[in-house]
Amino acid sequence: MPRVWKIVSWIIGVCVALIVVLLIVIATFDWNRLKPTINTQVSQTIGRPFAINGDLSVRWQRERRASGIGSWIPWPEFVAQDIRVGNPDGASQPLFAQLEALRFRLAPLPLLAHRVEIPVLYLTQPSIDLERNAQGQANWNFDLADSGSSSTWQLDLHAIGFDRGHVTLNDAITKSNLQITMETLQRAIPYSEIVAQQSSDAREQASKTVGASAKTALAKQADKEGNEPGKTNAAYQFVWQAVGKYQGLTVDGNGKTGGVLALQQTDQPFPLQADVHIGDSHMALVGTLTDPLHLAALDIRLWFSGTSMAKLYPLIGVTLPDTPPYATEGHLRANLKRGASHFSYDHFRGRVGGSDLSGSLTFDTGGARPKLSGTLSSQLLRFADLAPLIGADSNAQKQQRGDATPQPADKVLPVEPFRTDRWRAMDADVTFSAARIEREAQLPINALSTHVIMDNGVLTLDPLDFDLAGGKVASNLHLDGSTTPMKGTIRLKARHLKLKELFPTFEPMSTSFGEINGDAALDARGNSVAELMGTSTGELKLLMNDGAISKTLLETAGLNVANIVIAKLFGDKTVKINCAASDLTATNGLYDTRLFVFDTEDATIRVNGTVNFASEKLDLDVRPASKGLRILSLRSPLYVKGTLKNPDVGVQPGPLILRGGGAVALGIFAAPVAALLPLVAASRGAPDNTCATVLEQMRGSSKAHPAPLPAKTAPKATPAH
Incomplete structure (x- = not known):
């Protein structure tokens, strides 16, 4: 028996010695020896130069946040200094990205199951150069090498941690040239504090753009977002600033973000805030992003203001009509997927010129064309604000936009063409109602209601009904902008229009019981009022x-x-x-x-x-x-x-x-x-x-x-x- 115990003891001792030697070797191993191998393998995989130019080291310590046996086993923490990633051939700059350091901890037990689990990947002082040429070739698209067989290893990255850094964007397609810098805040700022501050700033900007009435209208939207469950624990840790050009327009923006972006835990929202001026349009947001790998949960408060909603087209890709100065505030939720994203702008309110506007809209990109749907309403709609939507805005307004067509001196009918060039860029299905419409000369139009449908360049307003002078006008309008010249059809019935209300300032009609009744049925073709009237039949x-x-x-x-x-x-x-x-x-x-x-x-x-x-x-x-x-x-x-x-x-x-x-x-x-x-x-x-x-x-x-x-x-x- 003593001989057996001696053998067992020798075996145990040798194993312990081997483990100790292995730990000593791992602890004292010069990991820099692996840099050439790592640089070569990564460069071949991503198809561009990669190099760790600084020190590569590993430290071992227990992970207190782990559970079970994983909390007892030391975890390695890898730190790589001075990392550089090159650009592909044809780029204007030699480097795509440069990091002062990259740091992450690795869970050892999942390695037995061929799973590389990294709780947080920290990027220290990143500097990134993004480029895309006119042919659409972008340096952020990586051509990963194909090994010919599927790997049994799986990467499980939970989150990414940020540090102060710098990003440059040069995009020939969007005509963008942006410089973005990120710095650490002196203290973490709670989510509710940012919501209150952004709400105040956005409403002040709205009052400058539209007038004091816009600030009052937006203030009616209760500031309840800051107390929503799941957001009260979110905090902002970094501040960013962006300057440059986008779509040829001057950009000046700033905002704040959180410090760690959770890639998988949908219960850990990443706070976002932005306040951006692009040309004379202003866009501000504050909210959270969760599940960023699938971009499935963007939930933000959103403010828009500017001189015309039409100018938002190059910014958000949604075709909107020409309007007077506007300001809106609402709640944006988004489910972002490649080729099939869904946006909802819920319970928004605002001002367009002197008119109020509220409702809910959705925008989907999954069909043959993007589609805007929803319901809008207005308690008071000024005709002067409605005029640009129907092409009746003044020459001064058109001159300001730079799209006025000179009216011939010998013609009365407007020759200004309808702007149908964007009609085929988007479909729409929107209902709109207005309780009251005001215009100069006190023309009493009330209770406007219409259902707007845009389908592949064909615009239909059916019905287009409104109360006028104590009577009703029921009509429908069909404009086919998919053809040149445009084809138009209108059917209209006017009933019981009271003369004393139609001409309230004309004394001889003040006691009249007279009224107007009429019908119209016309078909026409042309891209202006003059052309439509000049070809009308009916x-x-x-x-x-x-x-x-x-x-x-x-x-x-x-x-x-x-x-x-x-x-x-x-x-x-x-x-x-x-x-x-x-x-x-x-x-x-x-x-x-x-x-x-x-x-x-x-x-x-x-x-x-x-x-x-x-x-x-x-x-x-x-x-x-x-x-x-x-x-x-x-x-x-x-x-x-x-x-x-x-x-x-x-x-x-x-x-x-x-x-x-x-x-x-x-x-x-x-x-x-x-x-x-x-x-x-x-x-x-x-x-x-x-x-x-x-x-x-x-x-x-x-x-x-x-x-x-x-x-x-x-x-x-x-x-x-």
């Missing part, structure tokens, strides 16, 4: 009862042609209108008056002829017929020639119109009158609609006097009487 019907008209009113409305005609017929006095009825047909921009009649207390005025919106030329006859013994200031027919810009109104040659001749002249209008009767039916609720009586008389006259209209004669300048 019909327009309008009926107005118990109204009034005057030279002053028409001057205010900018109706130059009608102003001159009324002045010649009635002088400067206000004329009460029993009924105004029109039925126009359009063919390629040529509008023909199937029926155009004004019935007044003194006379019935019939307008016959055409208006060519393609050339803006006028060719109309105006034929007044006095009633009974009433005498007009002008009883001879008028001609209306010239253009919309420069009309030529004069007296037709020939004898005075005989009293009562109007009844004969109206005799051929049976069909047009019948076409307008549905508009009378639509206004049955109005008391004593005089148009019903007038149209019935006209239809009755057509049966008794089926006489043709007098032939047109060439206009000549002759005396009125």
Whole structure:
């Protein structure tokens, strides 16, 4: 037995000695001997030069955060000094990255299962140079060598720790040249403190861009983000600053981040904060990022402000309309995946010019084209703020943007083209409603609602409804921007528009019970208002009862042609209108008056002829017929020639119109009158609609006097009487 114990003792002693010798060798081993091998292997793997130029060392100590037997076994901590990674051929700089040191601890037990587990990889004073040329070749894309067989080893990196450093970006595709520096904060700053400070700063910037009303509107958004579970323990440890150019615009930004980015633990949020000015657009954010390997949980408060939302396109890649100065605040959540990202901007509110705006939007990139969806609402929408969205902004605003098209001196219809170049870059499905719309001259438009759909360059607003002057306008609009020229279609029904509300400052209508009813159905093609009107085909019907008209009113409305005609017929006095009825047909921009009649207390005025919106030329006859013994200031027919810009109104040659001749002249209008009767039916609720009586008389006259209209004669300048 003693001999057996001696053998066992020798074996144990030899093993212990070997372990001790091994530990001594490992502890005293000069790891720098491995640098040539490591440099060669890494260089071959990443396809570019790699070198550890400084000291390579290993220290051993227990890991207190480990559990079980792992807490008793010493863990090696590797430290490599002065690491340099070269650039591929063709780069302007020799180095891609340079580190003062790289440090990490390695869990020993997982090595038995061929798993390299690193809790935290620390980067000390990194300096990184990022480049991409015009052909799309980027130095941050690594061509890893293929060994031909799959490795049995697995890398398990839990987190990355940062230190002060410097990043340079030169990107020919995005026209970017940025310098980013990162420094350590003197103290860690709690998440809630950063939220409060960023909210205050963003609202101050909003007030500078939009006005004090924007600061008040954004302040209504409760600052509750700082107390959200999972964020109260987050702290900011580094401050960064960025200067340079992006998309050719000047960049000046700063922000703060955490110190350790957890790559796998989704319960450890990484705090982010940024305050960036790009051109005249301002973007600020504060929030957290978790699960960065999959970019699946970006959760931030986001502020935008600037002179126009359209200028955000090169920054965020979302096609937005031209707007007045704006400011918004909301909650952005993102699930970022290559080719199929999802963003949601929830419960945001803000100001656009003098209008308020709120709602929720989503943006998805997983389809054939990115798609914007959501719901927007406004309690007060100023028409001046809405105008740029529909191409009605002023020349001064367009000049400021640098996209104004000179309007020809002899044209009235706007030639400014619609900006359809970006319509095919994105799809949309957005509903919008506004409780009230204000505009100059106090035009009472209320309760606007529309459903906007953009599909591969085709824009549809269906419905496009709003309340106007106590009545309702129901319409739908279809614009096909995928073709050149653009194709457009509009269908519109206007019902019960009250005259006293439509013209609130015109005293003669203040007690009127009259109203307007009308229908429109037009198809057109073209990339401007002038082109669309110049190619329009369809019909327009309008009926107005118990109204009034005057030279002053028409001057205010900018109706130059009608102003001159009324002045010649009635002088400067206000004329009460029993009924105004029109039925126009359009063919390629040529509008023909199937029926155009004004019935007044003194006379019935019939307008016959055409208006060519393609050339803006006028060719109309105006034929007044006095009633009974009433005498007009002008009883001879008028001609209306010239253009919309420069009309030529004069007296037709020939004898005075005989009293009562109007009844004969109206005799051929049976069909047009019948076409307008549905508009009378639509206004049955109005008391004593005089148009019903007038149209019935006209239809009755057509049966008794089926006489043709007098032939047109060439206009000549002759005396009125």
